[in-house]
Amino acid sequence: MQDDTPDLEAFFPYRLAIAAENFSRNLLDVYGREFGLSREEWRLIYLLAREEQITSLELSNRTTLDRVQVSRASQRLEDKGLITRSVAPEDRRLKLYACTDQGRALFQAIFPKVQARTKEVLDRMTPEGRTALNDGLKALSDAMNEHPV
Template sequence: MSCMKHADLRREILFELSDVARAMRTHIDQRARQHGMTRAQWAVLARVQRQEGATQTELAEALEIQPISLVRLVDRLCAQGLVERRAHAKDRRVNLLHLTDRGRDLLAELTPLGRDIAREILDELSESQTLDLLHKLLLMKRNIKSASAKHVANGAEQGGRDAEAR
């Protein structure tokens, strides 16, 4: 790969990142199934634990998923007795999400599994390489958000110009 052009190398990195993300999702799903759940359900449980009492809308935003997708996941978790919806004290139309004792117990079981998965995936990286990778991934994430915001702004601007031209 040393004779690869810089632009080609950048594109190759994006392909590899996509492949790694897909493989990681598949691996985590396989491991989560051993505990009777999906990766998505696990993510919701973990987020509810971090944001106990959050609304479904807040949780959907934090997980970057559509509210309707979250509703289905929460419905399943409620049916399993892992999460409960509680009506907001001031607005009964709003549900606040809380873990049940059973949900807390399951997350306690899943915590070592999460560590095992991280170890399996990052096994050959030193601590400094892991930290460096994290910094680079966070930088890429910031770049993506910035580029997306610019494209949305440019699209809105372009849309306005297109409407004026008609």
């Protein structure tokens, strides 16, 4: 029997997932090891530090985290005094999330280090490679947005 399945290493979804995971792990070294945040906590802090308030639905949609992951990460962040959570008055099924001053200060301490690590990794690529990557990611996102699941 002939197997027409391509090698896993040549399968685009696999390659994309591996590259994204490796990049994410590299950044986790900064916000995780240096600041004690999980990937999910970092994603929430990143969004919340830049907004006045966000609903639980918005957080789920903008972070690729499901409701359970948002709930658990936000509970840990609230326990650390980095965010607040409250019930949305217009829809009691939703929660409102906001960053505390302590959370914003932590974000301000972490973000330059994450940016520096990102630059360090991307600088290993040629300028042409970075341009191709940016163009390819935009094209992929545009294609996915044209036909959302």
